[in-house]
Amino acid sequence: MCNNFTHFRLYTEYTVKNSIIKINELIKFAKFKSKKSLCITDKNNLFLSLKFYKECLKNKIKPIIGCNLVLKFKKFKYDTLLICKNNKGFLNLSKIISKSKLFFNNFIKFNWLKSSLKNNLIIILNLNSFYYKKINFKNCIKIINYLKKYNKNNFYLEINEKINNKNYNKIIFISNKFKIPLLAINPVSFLKKNDFLAYKIKTFIYNKKRKKISKNHYFYSFKKINKTFKEIKISIKNAIELSKRCNLFLKLNKIKLPFFKINKKLNKNTYFLKKLIKNLKFFNNNEKLKNYNFYKKRLLEEVKVIIKMDLTDYFLIVYDFVKWSKKKNIQVGPGRGSSAGSLVSYLLKITDLDPLKYNLIFERFLNKDRVTIPDFDIDFCQKERDKVIKYIKKKYGISYTSQIITFSRMASKVSIRDIGKFFKFNYDFINEVSKLIKINHNLNILELIKNNKSLYFKYKKNKKFKKLINFSIKLEGMIKTTSVHAGGVVISPNKIFNYSPFIIKNKVILNQYFKDDLEEIGILKFDFLGLITLTIIKHCIKNNKNIIIKKIKLNDLNCYKILTEGNTIGVFQLESEGIRNVLKMSKPKCFENIIALISLYRPGPIKFIKDFCLKKLNKKKIEYLDEKLKNILKETYGIIIYQEQIMQIVQITANYSLSEADNLRRVISKKKFLEMINEKNTFINRAINNNIEHDKALLIFNLIKEFANYGFNKSHAAAYSLLTFYTLWLKTYYIDDLMSSNMSYFFNDIEKLKIIIEDSKKNNIFIINIDINLSGKNFKKLKSKKYKKIRYGFKGLTGIGKNIINHIIKIRKKGLFKSFINFYKRINKRLVNYKCIEILITCGSFDSINPNRSNLIKKLILLFKIKVNKKLKFILLKKIYFKKNFFENLKLKY
Structure with a gap:
């Protein structure tokens, strides 16, 4: 019996401010305790639901999925749990969450529950909510009567520990009066009692204003539950019975493809085949193929598999947005992944490489035994892929498309610094520890300590160091915030919330499921990947029509x-x-x-x-x-x-x-x-x-x-x-175009910029120093009959932001700067401040106007009316020397 008890208010790390429970730790803990069922009820989201469901089944644990939401009823707010009783309940919960995110600022309306609650969802009302210190009896009667009317058999009242005796007794009284079953609940925010401090630290980091944090919000044993609710043991029995009533069997791996719009009179498969045969004939006329019949045979074999797997729409959708992108002069990659092995992809101009010429195999991409949808990952110019995503949304409708969510996690160094602040450790000590932990994407803090003898020795001997590291290990990798996946897009055959819940982030609709989980529920996912190389190639083409x-x-x-x-x-x-x-x-x-x-x-x-x-x-x-x-x-x-x-x-x-x-x-x-x-x-x-x-x-x-x-x-x-060869060809014949484009797009990486400049010099390209009147935002190739030249761009200056560069160029269009004083009078001093002008002077921007940099610094000081002592003056002049030295190291020509 003890292993059948389920905690019906359990938060995971995806309820960022209220939990430190990671899914793998939860499953491991439940397995160790031989739990037969587990329930998660994260606040306002189902992020983890599919992953939780799969992991539970894998470990022979019954998964129960719910959500903690706030019900608004006649100007009053009630903390509620909605638990999925069955599959329909899960879909209804997805819709309710989506509506709450889209229309009602994370709250839910009672009207939304009427149709959902009868057979599919179970509601657990918390009258002892954090919204009210005292229970208002009149208001409670109203909401209870409504819920009982529409949801007689699936309605429970939550009973917690005796935090407030008056409220505790009132809930029992209401339960008896209206014959509503009580449910024993202890909120779970951390697994073990000794995890409280780690939970407190996370709360401090993300919710500093929060004062009340209970030490008792851990995973109670059945013995502890019995002791806590000994006066109302029926509430424990109800929780055990409720877990038996919740039975979720999600249908996974069933493909749900959207439809490609063509003339209703045409059969899509016939249209698809005719288009490919026509393209093959055109290809044959251009290339004069010796083995046309071999190509045709391969094409028909591929089409047969595609039609059999009902993927015609999938190929046509990709064909359509690639065709649109090329028509709009958006640079598209020649192919990515195994899709380049498909002749169909090549004839639809999705890919640019003849697969038969290079002995590429279609079955590596798609074959009759494959269960999952193959991936069509398409590369686009990094600057323009958003245009393609907008086109997809417009063509298929906002209700049918969504972007994919990603999660930023607590990094090693960040966790060390935040935990150090919580314990009020000395800043120098925190900084020292942070520097010792060198970022390695393959190793976490624990593995770094184990693999480094000096760190391991310090960890064993220094208690302060050990304390900081132990809590960092606990909190490292925790979810921090949600963000938009740059290139992930979902297209569904019906409205998106029929399949999955969504949220709104920065006015963008985001699917709540992980990228990999989307494939499990069968929704079509596309990766619109931004590739900087395509942006560089586009930049070269734009600057040189040859x-x-x-x-x-x-x-x-x-x-x-x-x-x-x-x-x-x-x-x-x-x-x-x-x-x-x-x-x-x-x-x-x-x-x-x-x-x-x-x-x-x-x-x-x-x-x-x-x-x-x-x-x-x-x-x-x-x-x-x-x-x-x-x-x-x-x-x-x-x-x-x-x-x-x-x-x-x-x-x-x-x-x-x-x-x-x-x-x-x-x-x-x-x-x-x-x-x-x-x-x-x-x-x-x-x-x-x-x-x-x-x-x-x-x-x-x-x-x-x-x-x-x-x-x-x-x-x-x-x-x-193929992309490698394109850039190789540009290096061979248009080296100044390629190198200036590389400099313009890698300006933030000083080391790489230096390598590019040095290589340009080796290839007889002169790098002309920055000039306030002649330099542009980007690095620019200069026309010259004798020599290849590139002018240094404002982008390459550290400390000069985008707005400042745009402002200077905008003013300059009205007339070149005749002198330093002329420049000073024309600029906006709030935007282009003392520090910015100092950078422009020290890097030689004004050398064509006045080559005496130290004299310009003196003028600048007078203009800004800054009092300087001899020591500061020496530092400023030293800056000029080192800045000049930096450019000389880059082998710039003055």
Whole structure:
């Protein structure tokens, strides 16, 4: 019986101000206590609901989902819990939450509950609410009569501990008078009693005004519950019975695709096929294909799978917004992920790479055995992807689309500083500890301490340090705030709240579910990804009309000459020192070499680079386990690099279909041990039936097993290598355009900016110093017959913001600045203050007007009427020297 008791008011970390409970800790704790059911009731949201549901089922715990909301009834507010009794209840709760966010400032109206409560939702009313110190008997009678009328069997009164004896007795009296069952509830905000201090710290960080924090809001044992509610044991019994009444069985993984609008008279599948055949014929006329029938056969095979899986609308939707983007001159990526392996994608101009030419496999993207929707991740110019999202919302309707929510979490250093402030530790001590914790995205604070001997020793010996670290470990990674996912968009066939709840953030409708959970409920999700490389390419095209990307030839020998020299600063994916050394060593001569090197230069397969280079340069013999593998591994000199090669090896050696081969690859890469044993036996038996000896079949399987962990998606590598080649071509023929664009978009990264400037100098580009009359916002290529020149932009100055730059340029349009005094008189001194002008002087902006910088500083001091002593004057002059030195280090020309 004790394990059947459920806490019906439990908050997780997603109720930011009221809990420190993480989902994995909650499930682990419940499993340890052998709990049969768990309930979560976060405030005003269902963020965690799907994840909680799946984790509970995985651990054989019954999931109960609810929400804590505030009911507004005739000018009065009541703290309520709405608990899902069944699936319909869950959908109704989603709608109620969405309405409360959209129309009623997080409150709910009684009218919204009338239709929902009868059979689907259970309401638990808290009369001892934080809104009222005393219970108003008349008001309570009104709300109770209404709720009882519409919701007789699914209505409970919440009873807490004896905080206020009068209220406690009144609730019992109301329960008896109106025959409403009482429910024993102790709010849960932390799991264990000794977690209170960590909870107090989090409350201090996020809600400093809050004074009352109960030590008793932890996960009570059944013994403690019995003791607390010993006078009204019926309330405990009611809670146990209620948990039995709540039965949620969500239908997951059922695809719900939106509809692509075409003429009603046309069949969408016929329209789809006709369009593709027409595009294939047009492609054939342009390229004069030798094997047109092979292309047509592949196309029909792909279309058959797409139609069978009812994904025609999906492909047409993507085709439509990519087509619109290109029409509006928005830069779109050549492809991303496995979608580049689809001929359908290529013929619809979603991707820019012929998959058959580079032996890319459709089954890696989509096959008949795949259950989930494949991902169409599309790259856009970072500056313009919002235009595409707006187009989607306009085309399909605001009620049918939403963006995806993301959560910012408490970072390691931030948690250390906040906790230090709570304990009123010395600032220097907090700062010292914060600096010791070096940010590592792969390790949390606990792992950093364990892996660092000096930190671990300090942790063991210094009590103050240990205290700060222990609480930081507890609060690290906690949810801080919600924000908008930059590129995630959802499109649904019906109104969005029929499938999931949403919230409004900065006037944007956001889906409440995690990005990965959307796939579980079958809603179509798109990733509109912003890629800075596309923005740089767009910037180059805008500044130089001679740049035509479509005319680039992938066999341009001048481009490969630059590659073999390792002269690839500014070239997408080939900028690091390591990859440049690899380029020098491997001497790439064709596009396939670029694809292979990018795929190899990653943790894991990087150990095969030396072997690859030696075999490529004929310094090492190329060997194959079987002659059947030669055609597959020939382009990579006998080394397995791609996931597609693994699929082809399985197909040719053991007569697997490509769909079966992809499933085998997934099993091996995910290291599913039991499935792997079964697949191994199946593979060997099928290979033997295909006239391959047992020992050789075993060797081939082990080879596949080894490389499946490293294998890269060739479709993605090939599509991204196209972007690499575009930037390589720009570096070869339009280097000043490319470098000025790179400088303009990486101005915030001083180290990278310095590398770009130094590389420009090596490539005989003169960097002209900043000038108050001639410089623009961005770094600009200057027209010159003899030399390539780039003028330094205002963007590259630290401390000069966007508004200041725009203001200076706006004033300058009315006439150039004739002198420093002329500049001073014309600017807005509130916006362009003393500090900003000092920066402009010290970096040489006024050198063309007056090269005497120290004299200008003296004038500036007089103009702003600042009293300076000799020491301050020395510091100002020192600043001029170091600022000048900085520009000289960048090898600027004065």
